[in-house]
Amino acid sequence: MKKLTEMSREELSQFYTQTESAYTAFKLRGLQLNMARGKPSQEQLDLTRNLHQPITDFLDEDGDDVRNYGKLLGIPEARRLFGEILQVPSSQVIAGGVSSLNLMYDMICRAYIYGVLPQYTPWRLLPQVKFLCPVPGYDRHFAITESLGFTHIPVPMHDDGPDMDMIDRLVAEDDSIKGIWCVPMYSNPDGITYSDAVVRRFAALKPAAADFRIFWDNAYCVHHLYPNQPERQDHLLSIYEACQEQGSEDMVYLFASTSKITMASAGISAMAMSPANFVWTVEKLSLQTIGYNRVNQLMHARYMPDLSSVEQVMSRHADLLRPRFELVLNKLQAEISPLGIAQWRKPRGGYFISFFALPGTARRVVALCKEAGLVLTGAGATYPGGHDPLDSNIRLAPSYPSLQELERAMELFCVCVKLAAAERLLAQ
Amino acid sequence: MKKLTEMSREELSQFYTQTESAYTAFKLRGLQLNMARGKPSQEQLDLTRNLHQPITDFLDEDGDDVRNYGKLLGIPEARRLFGEILQVPSSQVIAGGVSSLNLMYDMICRAYIYGVLPQYTPWRLLPQVKFLCPVPGYDRHFAITESLGFTHIPVPMHDDGPDMDMIDRLVAEDDSIKGIWCVPMYSNPDGITYSDAVVRRFAALKPAAADFRIFWDNAYCVHHLYPNQPERQDHLLSIYEACQEQGSEDMVYLFASTSKITMASAGISAMAMSPANFVWTVEKLSLQTIGYNRVNQLMHARYMPDLSSVEQVMSRHADLLRPRFELVLNKLQAEISPLGIAQWRKPRGGYFISFFALPGTARRVVALCKEAGLVLTGAGATYPGGHDPLDSNIRLAPSYPSLQELERAMELFCVCVKLAAAERLLAQ
Numbered sequence: 001m002k003k004l005t006e007m008s009r010e011e012l013s014q015f016y017t018q019t020e021s022a023y024t025a026f027k028l029r030g031l032q033l034n035m036a037r038g039k040p041s042q043e044q045l046d047l048t049r050n051l052h053q054p055i056t057d058f059l060d061e062d063g064d065d066v067r068n069y070g071k072l073l074g075i076p077e078a079r080r081l082f083g084e085i086l087q088v089p090s091s092q093v094i095a096g097g098v099s100s101l102n103l104m105y106d107m108i109c110r111a112y113i114y115g116v117l118p119q120y121t122p123w124r125l126l127p128q129v130k131f132l133c134p135v136p137g138y139d140r141h142f143a144i145t146e147s148l149g150f151t152h153i154p155v156p157m158h159d160d161g162p163d164m165d166m167i168d169r170l171v172a173e174d175d176s177i178k179g180i181w182c183v184p185m186y187s188n189p190d191g192i193t194y195s196d197a198v199v200r201r202f203a204a205l206k207p208a209a210a211d212f213r214i215f216w217d218n219a220y221c222v223h224h225l226y227p228n229q230p231e232r233q234d235h236l237l238s239i240y241e242a243c244q245e246q247g248s249e250d251m252v253y254l255f256a257s258t259s260k261i262t263m264a265s266a267g268i269s270a271m272a273m274s275p276a277n278f279v280w281t282v283e284k285l286s287l288q289t290i291g292y293n294r295v296n297q298l299m300h301a302r303y304m305p306d307l308s309s310v311e312q313v314m315s316r317h318a319d320l321l322r323p324r325f326e327l328v329l330n331k332l333q334a335e336i337s338p339l340g341i342a343q344w345r346k347p348r349g350g351y352f353i354s355f356f357a358l359p360g361t362a363r364r365v366v367a368l369c370k371e372a373g374l375v376l377t378g379a380g381a382t383y384p385g386g387h388d389p390l391d392s393n394i395r396l397a398p399s400y401p402s403l404q405e406l407e408r409a410m411e412l413f414c415v416c417v418k419l420a421a422a423e424r425l426l427a428q
Numbered sequence: 429m430k431k432l433t434e435m436s437r438e439e440l441s442q443f444y445t446q447t448e449s450a451y452t453a454f455k456l457r458g459l460q461l462n463m464a465r466g467k468p469s470q471e472q473l474d475l476t477r478n479l480h481q482p483i484t485d486f487l488d489e490d491g492d493d494v495r496n497y498g499k500l501l502g503i504p505e506a507r508r509l510f511g512e513i514l515q516v517p518s519s520q521v522i523a524g525g526v527s528s529l530n531l532m533y534d535m536i537c538r539a540y541i542y543g544v545l546p547q548y549t550p551w552r553l554l555p556q557v558k559f560l561c562p563v564p565g566y567d568r569h570f571a572i573t574e575s576l577g578f579t580h581i582p583v584p585m586h587d588d589g590p591d592m593d594m595i596d597r598l599v600a601e602d603d604s605i606k607g608i609w610c611v612p613m614y615s616n617p618d619g620i621t622y623s624d625a626v627v628r629r630f631a632a633l634k635p636a637a638a639d640f641r642i643f644w645d646n647a648y649c650v651h652h653l654y655p656n657q658p659e660r661q662d663h664l665l666s667i668y669e670a671c672q673e674q675g676s677e678d679m680v681y682l683f684a685s686t687s688k689i690t691m692a693s694a695g696i697s698a699m700a701m702s703p704a705n706f707v708w709t710v711e712k713l714s715l716q717t718i719g720y721n722r723v724n725q726l727m728h729a730r731y732m733p734d735l736s737s738v739e740q741v742m743s744r745h746a747d748l749l750r751p752r753f754e755l756v757l758n759k760l761q762a763e764i765s766p767l768g769i770a771q772w773r774k775p776r777g778g779y780f781i782s783f784f785a786l787p788g789t790a791r792r793v794v795a796l797c798k799e800a801g802l803v804l805t806g807a808g809a810t811y812p813g814g815h816d817p818l819d820s821n822i823r824l825a826p827s828y829p830s831l832q833e834l835e836r837a838m839e840l841f842c843v844c845v846k847l848a849a850a851e852r853l854l855a856q
Contacts (some may be wrong), residue, residue, distance in 0.1 A: 019433075037497065040496065042493065045495045058473070063471060065470065067694055068468065069465065069467050069692040098719075102717040109537055140715075144715055147712070225540075264496045264717050264718075265720075265723060266495055266723035267501075288533040290529060292570075293693060296694065383452055
């Protein structure tokens with residue numbers, strides 16, 4: 001097949017007509033498919049069904065009844081588990097409730113209301129606060145800092161992580177830059193894992209703002225697609241250890257959860273940080289709550305006492321996710337690759353495939369899909385303010401649909417990508 | 429026995445010496461008792477042990493799997509249950525996570541950051557924000573608004589609720605007064621339930637600040653000590669309905685939880701509010717989280733599908749709490765009443781007994797108790813800033829200790845009350 005850009009106007013016209021009739025046929029099928037969010041499938045939820053066993057004793061390792069008030073920091077076994085996952089001493093881990101997004105929102109609000117440490121000005125009192133946003137990125141991150149009126153500075157993603165030269169320079173010269181959103185492993189949506197060099201450069205940053213903070217959302221830290229093939233697994237350097245080497249450990253907050261390990265709505269989460277950040281955070285957190293759900297922490301810690309038991313669960317998730325990712329990638333390879341109109345990343349973990357359509361066509365592709373019954377993440381959602389300057393990136397979330405649904409969805413998606421590209425090229 | 433104030437100096441001196449030797453004897457016994465917090469006892473926690481049954485299906489009434497992402501508002505059955513408890517239509521209820529304190533903190537923070545409705549100035553931008561605090565009251569309420577730098581105005585509690593003349597006047601004349609903390613039923617610590625007239629006066633308030641909000645923390649709304657004796661039960665008028673009659677329903681936020689119904693650390697909570705407040709709250713809440721723990725909501729709603737099943741559980745709590753309250757009250761009656769040095773309330777529900785020691789002795793009583801091994805709520809904790817102007821109020825929390833421990837604790841407490849009073853009177 002010829003590349004679209006190499007077609008004559010006549011060939012392109014013919015291609016358009018053929019594709020349009022394929023699209024019309026899809027519309028007539030009245031599909032109802034959804035690839036918008038990184039939701040686990042029904043089969044994935046069933047993997048950890050045994051987590052809900054009748055509980056015969058409610059005592060944590062310390063012998064405390066987890067049903068009563070107390071222990072704001074969480075039970076020791078949950079703190080240890082997340083210490084292992086996040087590679088931070090468990091004494092610096094707070095085990096939380098169901099949502100690490102909630103922990104991040106609350107952390108930002110504390111910085112905004114009270115300041116990141118007692119000696120710093122609360123962000124609410126500053127004339128301007130800027131946040132760095134590697135793009136494409138996670139819309140819910142951007143929405144938090146947008147709601148506080150922060151200015152977002154997009155930072156391009158490369159194959160090894162965000163553009164560190166740009167970050168280095170920006171944070172050194174502008175003390176109104178107070179933070180950066182990072183999904184360092186199998187990033188949302190690119191599936192990129194930050195290289196060791198990038199992680200070390202993060203730890204070595206010399207920000208003009210002493211209260212600059214890295215929000216290290218390690219949402220996909222154990223979410224490999226090929227857990228049994230070490231050579232097809234990404235590895236993430238411990239940023240906390242890298243920071244310790246630099247003496248910069250106050251600069252990073254780490255987050256993780258079991259939302260995509262056990263249950264999306266009913267997992268447990270954690271945050272980890274330096275001793276100084278820890279003391280201040282706990283002081284303010286104690287205003288907000290007496291404690292998180294420690295019964296749920298106990299159920300989780302008994303079901304998965306350590307990283308190796310987490311990895312066993314994740315291997316079963318991978319068995320369900322891998323064929324979905326491979327189906328999407330194979331479809332794109334077969335249908336779109338020869339036409340030379342788009343690019344995409346081949347992630348080795350995480351929940352998304354980041355697709356770059358012919359510039360200027362992403363919104364059109366999403367609209368065409370929607371019209372024919374396939375809901376995708378809104379075009380632009382992966383950029384702050386919903387604005388993708390190239391109108392190119394589309395986040396594909398293959399986890400939730402069945403393989404059969406996914407096949408149909410991808411057929412439609414490919415038709416829409418082609419149709420939008422042909423339209424665009426014909427209009428030039 | 430003679431009243432202490434009627435004793436001659438010599439009699440008082442003798443009383444002091446006797447009491448002091450009783451106190452010394454207590455110190456030698458090396459007690460370790462705690463009546464500081466309103467914690468359920470072990471037996472209470474065991475009442476709802478069957479809540480943790482193996483779950484065979486995870487579908488809520490809508491047929492949605494509660495384990496997946498979604499439904500920020502909570503599952504319909506949990507919203508309906510709290511609608512019944514709070515007497516607000518379930519469509520205006522958000523079912524939350526384990527802690528209603530957390531919901532209140534977050535609600536205050538939203539008002540502070542974003543404003544209570546889009547048309548109002550966020551509280552953070554105002555030169556001064558004042559909050560009314562009925563006293564004695566709940567220390568964790570005061571701590572939240574104190575952390576934001578709000579000015580607290582104490583409002584005296586009467587037998588039928590807070591001083592409404594004072595509240596009426598203050599809110600009408602000062603538009604920097606933005607809210608009031610209320611525990612309207614079996615109040616913390618007094619055990620007072622607001623009368624119908626007081627509730628109606630709340631609903632009829634005409635605050636100068638259009639963004640004035642009543643934080644109606646209905647923590648003890650089903651927490652009767654005498655559930656089988658209607659004449660010994662308090663009743664609380666529905667403030668939401670009273671507000672609807674006045675057209676003032678935007679003025680109130682309602683909160684409740686099952687922390688003292690099922691599990692203190694692992695219950696479910698809810699907030700309810702007017703349609704206008706609801707829309708704005710949900711918009712901002714959606715920034716903070718994708719949803720609360722709906723598996724826990726489902727477990728709760730299946731265990732207690734309606735108010736009547738909640739009342740059955742509460743009746744068993746009452747069986748455990750009632751003898752503890754009666755023991756405390758009987759001890760006080762026998763030991764302290766004849767001396768005329770203190771007063772206390774006889775609550776018909778809730779978790780506390782509010783004790784008013786001889787003015788100027790509360791801190792001394794708490795210190796004496798502590799020295800002999802009994803931890804009480806810090807004196808002054810029931811007042812904003814920890815400052816009880818009369819140094820008189822002590823909050824007694826009888827729920828956690830066993831009856832045997834409680835008996836010992838109360839013996840010690842009475843000795844300390846007497847000793848501190850005698851010291852004080854001798855020093856005059």
